[in-house]
Amino acid sequence: MLDNKGSFYIMDAILAIFLLLIVFLVVNAAISIPTADYSYKSKDIRTAQDVMELLSGKIDFSDxxxxxxxxNILEEGKNSKKSISEVSEISKSKLDSYKIKNYQFRENNVLKGKVLASKGDYSKAGNVNVAARTYGEYSYTLSVWQ
Incomplete structure (x- = not known):
């Protein structure tokens, strides 16, 4: 004859241990979860390195x-005022599309530091992020600030 009472007590004990284990894991997880304390102050700006990476990346899956x-525009135009003006318009349009509040984009080598596009007052700039890239003979610098 089987002892039905004993198997009931064993099942009851296993169920109680299982429930205690679940409660223990829930309490442990709630205690060990770190509180999210993020600063969103710096999320409004993009760093100069990020934008320069975008500018030096491929356009529309072409090379x-x-x-x-x-x-190429500057080189084909032999750095004329017309080619510089065209590059300035293109650069300003491109940088404005990234919604950067304050920036200065310049060519340092061939054009001797000529500012191609600018937005904001650089003389009042604080905490300036700078990135530089070279393409052929041309060396570009992008400064971004708040």
């Missing part, structure tokens, strides 16, 4: 980059 495109 040409944005920096390559403007360098």
């Amino acid at each position: 040409q980059t944005f920096l390559g495109k403007i360098s």
